[in-house]
Amino acid sequence: MNDDSTLQSRLGLSEPSAAGFGLTVAGFVGFMGIITAEVLYPNYSTRQDISDLGSTRPPNPVIHEPSATIFNTTMLVTGAVVVLSAYLLYRTVDRRGFPLALAVFGVGAFGVGVFPGNVTPWHGIFALLTFFAGGITVLLSARVVSRPFSFLCGLFGGISLLVLLSVFFFGLVVRGSHPLEFLGGGGIERWVVYPLILWLPAFGGYLLAGADGATGTFADEQRS
Template identity: 60%
Template sequence: MVQTDDRRRRATDPDLAVRARSRRREHRGGAHVSRRRYRAPRHHHRRGVLSGVHDSTGDKRPRASRPPNSVVHQPSATIFNATMVLSGALVLVATYFVHRTFGRRVVSVPLALFGVGVLGVGVFPGNRVPWHGIFALLTFVSGGVTVVLSSRVVTSPFRYLCLAFGGVSLTALASAIFLGSANPLLVLGLGGVERWVVYPLLLWMTGFGGYLMGHADRGRESSARR
């Protein structure tokens, strides 16, 4: 009965009908904005380090760390940063022993830069501009160069794997920097492109560590024969 009376009043009073339609539009618009704001963090969560170059707003921070939609959560952020710091420090320690073993600066210098880059990524998280981007780029470039140059101090068939891992990593990085939106790897998303840069480096680190352990065993066997 009350609803019927309201309809009759809106039918006889044009101003009341206009106000009612305005309230309905405002309500629908507010609900639409709320749904967009709710979906935004999931959209930003898929962004990686390579997404922080820039966009139309001129903000060079990685989108995932931009307020108010930052997806930096604890304790996962602290775990990741601590892992990067520890990994970078271990790479720097390993650089000393690699140089003692091979005595080749062409490998030890880029390997040291790789360790510094990984360490810097942990010290300067994604919301520290521009340092995070600088150290991330140093990690990607020096890591790919190290993997390629390490082929000079190892034997086949691991030598060819080093060339393959380094080539894939540097090619993916170059495509992300120079091709932009024309990059065919963008079908994987920016996070997928970044993984094509990083995963070959991780595979090489595992393989190179195993190679060095085997190299040490061969050295001990040669000394024993003498």
């Protein structure tokens, strides 16, 4: 009996179904964890960086509890579940680039939880890894799903990467103000992050709906 059959016999789930369940949970935990940390953070504004919920940056970092613990734990759980889901998909799909990118996305999120904003330069490294890998993951997912959902994946991934790259373009090349500057740094960051978080339960739901509990039509579809 192979591992896939063992998973089905124990949980009644195919590997795509289990991955879909994990990604849906990861999206829920990520979204609600951020919201909860925001509510409990004194005088917090969405114009602030999301990572401020864990800790602001040096030289005078500010940490508010319980927001910091909630945010850091949220990132740890979300990242770990995404990595596990990526492993399950890696065992299922032929196009390995997508699950590998998904795993890097999860590692980035986990690293953000391990290294809060006051831990430099590691926090910044893992945050950028999360943003870039997340956007690439969502774009690659458009190749393993059917239409019209593939269009949504392309849209979500494209928006996230476009906004992220525009920050570097206007900051390093143009050296001028960003067109979305009126949103504040945190507002711009949310245009990068939220499409990725919204994609998690959307793609997870797609896997749950497409896997039949026996062979999983998702795997058959992307192999064709």
